[in-house]
Amino acid sequence: MSLLAYCEWLAATQGSIALHESMYMYPIVESSHVLALMLFVGFAAILDLRLLGLILKRVPVSQVADRLLPWTIAGFVVMVITGVLLFYAIPVRSYQSIFFRAKVIFLVLAGLNVWFFHTRVFTRIAEWDHDVITPKAARRAGLASLILWGAIIVAGRMIAYNWFDCDIQPQSAFVNWAAGCVVPPPLP
Amino acid sequence: MLLPFFEWCETLWLGQFVVGSPWLFPVIESVHLLALALIGGAIFLVDFRLLGLGLKDREVSELARDARPWMIAGLIAMILTGIPLFLSEPIKCYYSTAFWIKMTTLPIALVFAFTVRTRVTRAEPVGNTARRQKLVGALSIALWFTVAAAGRWIGFS
Numbered sequence: 001m002s003l004l005a006y007c008e009w010l011a012a013t014q015g016s017i018a019l020h021e022s023m024y025m026y027p028i029v030e031s032s033h034v035l036a037l038m039l040f041v042g043f044a045a046i047l048d049l050r051l052l053g054l055i056l057k058r059v060p061v062s063q064v065a066d067r068l069l070p071w072t073i074a075g076f077v078v079m080v081i082t083g084v085l086l087f088y089a090i091p092v093r094s095y096q097s098i099f100f101r102a103k104v105i106f107l108v109l110a111g112l113n114v115w116f117f118h119t120r121v122f123t124r125i126a127e128w129d130h131d132v133i134t135p136k137a138a139r140r141a142g143l144a145s146l147i148l149w150g151a152i153i154v155a156g157r158m159i160a161y162n163w164f165d166c167d168i169q170p171q172s173a174f175v176n177w178a179a180g181c182v183v184p185p186p187l188p
Numbered sequence: 189m190l191l192p193f194f195e196w197c198e199t200l201w202l203g204q205f206v207v208g209s210p211w212l213f214p215v216i217e218s219v220h221l222l223a224l225a226l227i228g229g230a231i232f233l234v235d236f237r238l239l240g241l242g243l244k245d246r247e248v249s250e251l252a253r254d255a256r257p258w259m260i261a262g263l264i265a266m267i268l269t270g271i272p273l274f275l276s277e278p279i280k281c282y283y284s285t286a287f288w289i290k291m292t293t294l295p296i297a298l299v300f301a302f303t304v305r306t307r308v309t310r311a312e313p314v315g316n317t318a319r320r321q322k323l324v325g326a327l328s329i330a331l332w333f334t335v336a337a338a339g340r341w342i343g344f345s
Contacts, residue, residue, distance in 0.1 A: 027344045031337045037221075038228025038336060046229045049258070056254050059246060067243045071236065153225060154218040161214055 004180065007091040019089040026089055033082040040075030041149050043068045051142030053133045060129040061138075065122070094159065096166045098179045103155040110148040117141040194282040203275030213276055220269040224336060227262035230255040231301070231332055234309060238325025240318070248321065252309035263298075286341035293338065297331035 001009070010016055019025055049055040050064045087094050094100045121137045128134050134142075164171060166181035176183050197203065206212045234252045236242035243251055274281055281287040308324045 027341060030344075031340045034221075034224070034340045035333055035336055037225055038332070039232060041225035042227075042229025042232055044229075045226060046233055055258060056243075056251070058250070059243065063243065063245065067245070068233075071242060149225070150222055153221050157218050157221055158214060163210070 004092070004095065004182070007095040010088065010091040016088050016091060019085065026086075029082050029085045029089075033079060033086060036075050036078035036082065037153065040072055040079050041153065043072045043075065044149060045146060047072075048142040048145045051134050051138045053131075053139075057132045061131075061134060062125050062129050093165065096179045096181060097159050098164050098175060099155045099158040099161075101178065101180075103152055103159070106148050106152045106155060110145065110152065113141055113144045113148060117145075191282060194278040197275055197278035200275055202272050203278065206272050206276035213273065216269045216272055220266060220273060223262045223265035223269065227259055227266065227332070228336075230259035230262055232329065234305075235325040235328045238308070238321040238328075240322065248309050249311075252306075259301075280345070281342065284342050284345040286338045286345060290335055290338035290342065293331060293334045297328075297335050300328065300331060 019029070046055060047061075047064055047068060050057075050059070050061055056064055087100075117138070121135070121141055128138070133139075162168060164175045164179060166176070166179055166183075169181075169183065171179075171181065175181070206216065233242065233255050234248065237244060237246070237248050237251050305324055305328055308321060
């Protein structure tokens with residue numbers, strides 16, 4: 001089964017239809033996504049700014065990371081749960097949204113950045129824990145994180161706009177390709 | 189009674205400028221959201237500490253002093269982007285319950301942040317009971333969550 005067919009099947013399930021048509025559940029899930037964003041991106045940004053030497057300069061980096069990480073993870077869990085529900089409510093349109101696809105790519109990159117930071121940079125924290133200006137690799141990871149999560153927020157917000165939707169044709173060949181639109185051949 | 193004021197707001201150049209472009213509203217809205225994440229971090233960092241969570245091995249006053257410029261920068265960005273968003277649809281806002289909830293809780297949250305909360309975060313630990321700190325931290329989180337949720341809800345009406 002193709003991903004598109006799977007999304008079409010998902011869209012026809014009772015839960016998806018109920019969530020999509022609900023008066024309050026969908027806005028509640030969407031608002032929870034935004035509230036969790038304040039916590040998750042907010043605390044992630046605090047650690048990033050610390051890596052860049054812009055905040056909490058006298059606090060060891062490991063202390064900022066260790067104390068905030070449980071809450072950052074908690075926020076991320078809520079983001080994922082509410083995000084999956086938002087996709088579940090509108091599967092086909094989301095799957096064929098260039099903004100949703102861009103968001104997924106940015107999410108993978110942000111994940112790789114977290115993995116890189118924790119396996120390559122954070123392992124040697126003892127050498128620079130108290131430094132205001134952290135090593136270049138740490139600063140790079142912090143900056144990349146700020147940029148990527150910012151891009152994820154913007155791309156996520158843009159999913160709501162239908163400028164590049166598949167059912168609004170004609171679109172440029174690039175948009176139709178990037179969004180995976182199934183465009184019927186022009187009538188003879 | 190306030191409707192004429194909102195109607196006047198609708199005639200202002202800035203709002204019309206935003207309405208006249210298909211992408212200006214989404215772009216300003218995105219910056220509004222980015223700034224929301226920033227104030228989330230800067231405000232909750234201190235509120236969590238007041239609750240005895242997060243960076244609990246540091247003094248409240250130290251965290252508050254470090255977070256303050258970021259909180260203020262975030263709040264300024266929120267207001268600077270919020271005004272054109274409002275001016276682009278003042279009549280919709282006038283009839284939106286969520287908008288009025290936001291406009292009630294936002295001034296309360298701002299006044300609270302710069303009076304009670306500032307005083308409590310600056311006080312020496314001795315003059316501060318844990319109970320009062322917890323109450324202020326919890327109130328601050330509740331207020332800002334309400335402002336943010338009501339703000340998001342304006343878009344659903």
